[in-house]
Amino acid sequence: MNIQSSIDKNSIKAANNLNALLCISKVFNEDIVNITDIHLMKKGMTNRSFYFQCRGKKYIMRIPGEGTDKLINRKEEASVYRAIAGKDLSDRVLYINPVNGYKITEFYRNARVCDAHNKMDVKCCLERLREFHEMKLQVEHEFDLFAQIEFYESLWQGTPSGYSDYAETKSRVFSLQQYINEYKEEYCLTHIDAVPDNFLILSDGSVKLIDWEYAAMQDPHVDIAMFAIYSLYDKDQVDSLIDIYFDGYCPKEIRIKIYCYIAVCGLLWSNWCEYKEKLGVKFCEYAYRQYQYAKDFFDIVQMNLIN
Known part of the structure; x- marks a missing residue:
């Protein structure tokens, strides 16, 4: 049969x-x-x-x-x-x-994902994220943000970016690498894709972090940046997120480093989106906003360094 x-x-x-x-x-x-x-x-x-x-x-x-x-x-x-x-x-x-x-x-019955605009949801999920980071788990591979930007670009196979100022934006973002390296304090297993949709809040209030396919060794503060840009947060919301993770106290240098990560990760996912769009998968506003994060948060970093 x-x-x-x-x-x-x-x-x-x-x-x-x-x-x-x-x-x-x-x-x-x-x-x-x-x-x-x-x-x-x-x-x-x-x-x-x-x-x-x-x-x-x-x-x-x-x-x-x-x-x-x-x-x-x-x-x-x-x-x-x-x-x-x-x-x-x-x-x-x-x-x-x-x-x-x-x-x-x-499958977890009566579970739901984190609501990025519900402060209690965000608080319990970031507490769980911090607990994971504090375990300082190790694997043998890493997620190099700048190398990944280049890799995603290479997948375009020579076709130019859809953004006319891409070369200038990329150059500015890459210039942030020196500051990041100066204030990168630790290196451990990092989720990389720690976005609200990947936090599962169970019926008993416990939190599971799902979809670990991008996870690798990196600065764990990258996860804060990733949560922010997927949620399409503005700067005030970003600062609130950082304050939640650091329980009200984040050194200025580390806050600026996270701003750097937002710019870098914005370009990273913009390049990712451009590759997927060449395959016929379009992300529209999300893709555009990621590219804007690269530009806007580069400017925010510069303003904070001057002040």
């Missing part, structure tokens, strides 16, 4: 990948027809995912999105999950494939 003929066609369409269903069947040692209640989740910026039910429990299957094979090292991602294993930091991962990036995680 043709195996596809025994599977509900709507399930295949929802999963968008027969191989994903076969993977689930193998992981759970369950007949594929017993994988039910399949529903697409909101498409993420990097991956697509769907819910499914098996043996009366609900799970999430992640399938890497367009061009992700060039953006993510799945073996490094698997090493991060080994590093955080047993630390109660992440959602429960039942399966991860270090070759194709398929991942199956437990």
Whole structure:
């Protein structure tokens, strides 16, 4: 019998990948027809995912999105999950494939993501982020921000940026590297993608930090910058975020360093967005705002250095 003929066609369409269903069947040692209640989740910026039910429990299957094979090292991602294993930091991962990036995680009922405009949500999530940073976990790979900017640009394959002043903006952002290096105090496992959508607040109030595919060795203060720019915060909101993380006291030099990271990370994700857009995936306002962070926060750094 043709195996596809025994599977509900709507399930295949929802999963968008027969191989994903076969993977689930193998992981759970369950007949594929017993994988039910399949529903697409909101498409993420990097991956697509769907819910499914098996043996009366609900799970999430992640399938890497367009061009992700060039953006993510799945073996490094698997090493991060080994590093955080047993630390109660992440959602429960039942399966991860270090070759194709398929991942199956437990579904948490009545959980929600962090609301970047709810101060109590932000406070509890940043406390959890700081606890993670204080563990000072180690892996063998790093996420070099400036090298990644160059790498994402190389994926354009010679086509110019959509921004006419890109070369000038890039030069200014790269000039911030000296200040960053002067005030980079520590280097440990950093999430890199610590955005509100990756903080899962459970029904008991505990917080899980999910989606560790970019995680690597870096200055942990990069995570503060990433949270801010994904949330599209203005400068006042950025300062409030920094104050929450540092419990009201952040040295001026470190605050300026985080401003530097916002400029650098803005350009980083702008370049990332330009690559994805060449694949037909558009981010519109988000992409434009990331580029503006590169320009605006370079100017903010300069003003703070003068004053």
